[in-house]
Amino acid sequence: MKKFNNVIVRRPCRRLVEGITSGLYPGRPDYELALKQHDSYIKALAQCGVRVTVLPADEAFPDSCFVEDPAVLTERCAIITNPGAASRNGETVSLEKTIRLFYPEERIEHITSPGTLEGGDVMMCGDHFFVGRSERTNEEGIRQFAQTLARYGYTCSEVALEHVLHLKTGVNYLENNNLLVSGEFIDKADFRDYRKIVIPEEEAYAANCIWVNDTVIVPEGYPAVLEAVRSLGYDVITVDTSEYRKLDGGLSCLSLRF
Numbered sequence: 268m269k270k271f272n273n274v275i276v277r278r279p280c281r282r283l284v285e286g287i288t289s290g291l292y293p294g295r296p297d298y299e300l301a302l303k304q305h306d307s308y309i310k311a312l313a314q315c316g317v318r319v320t321v322l323p324a325d326e327a328f329p330d331s332c333f334v335e336d337p338a339v340l341t342e343r344c345a346i347i348t349n350p351g352a353a354s355r356n357g358e359t360v361s362l363e364k365t366i367r368l369f370y371p372e373e374r375i376e377h378i379t380s381p382g383t384l385e386g387g388d389v390m391m392c393g394d395h396f397f398v399g400r401s402e403r404t405n406e407e408g409i410r411q412f413a414q415t416l417a418r419y420g421y422t423c424s425e426v427a428l429e430h431v432l433h434l435k436t437g438v439n440y441l442e443n444n445n446l447l448v449s450g451e452f453i454d455k456a457d458f459r460d461y462r463k464i465v466i467p468e469e470e471a472y473a474a475n476c477i478w479v480n481d482t483v484i485v486p487e488g489y490p491a492v493l494e495a496v497r498s499l500g501y502d503v504i505t506v507d508t509s510e511y512r513k514l515d516g517g518l519s520c521l522s523l524r525f
């Protein structure tokens with residue numbers, strides 16, 4: 268099934284090494300290696316039948332390659348978020364200029380203060396959106412988001428987060444009713460209607476895979492997840508994201524797919 272025609276990515280900047288990190292995956296990113304991994308990521312996406320728009324690095328924002336967080340792009344509208352991380356809040360400004368090339372003015376919406384929301388907390392499952400309430404996404408942000416989505420005929424429900432940074436750190440939808448779940452999401456009632464593929468604790472990072480037009484991109488180095496995704500019948504591409512993992516970033520964080 269072809270669902271996405273476009274992908275937006277942003278090249279990592281040199282200040283990537285100053286990006287926010289929880290320290291869960293220790294180490295300082297190697298910038299040159301991060302660039303090579305980004306090249307491979309773009310190549311993998313291009314193999315999935317999408318047009319990849321590559322934005323230049325933005326040294327003003329160390330985390331700006333994690334382009335998923337400042338916007339949520341749907342078939343019917345674009346929602347510019349209001350990132351809860353202070354150092355990332357201004358990332359929306361230049362990204363919106365690019366999004367305007369793809370969406371008409373009247374279909375571009377905004378989350379505004381005191382509401383905060385980051386795209387990593389949003390998981391799209393058909394016409395329903397799950398939104399994680401996290402350190403980055405607050406109650407008012409979710410209220411605005413749900414209200415906006417409703418105007419476009421979408422539904423939305425909140426998922427309380429306990430340990431992870433973003434919702435999609437631990438749960439990701441692969442279409443066809445298939446859901447990769449790890450840790451705190453394994454037993455959550457919110458996801459009872461999906462076919463759950465449970466990720467072993469030692470491979471929890473790889474819960475963050477992305478489905479792009481029937482190909483699933485899986486982070487390199489997670490054999491159990493790779494095998495599980497393959498056995499579901501998807502074409503699989505692996506990409507090494509070791510340098511982004513040091514900043515709690517995964518495959519989904521590095522692109523906007525629409």
Ligand code: CIR
Nearest residue numbers: 287333387433514515516520
């Ligand atoms: C941050 O803490 O904001 C970045 N270092 C990582 C963002 C990861 N984004 C995502 O999960 N969507």
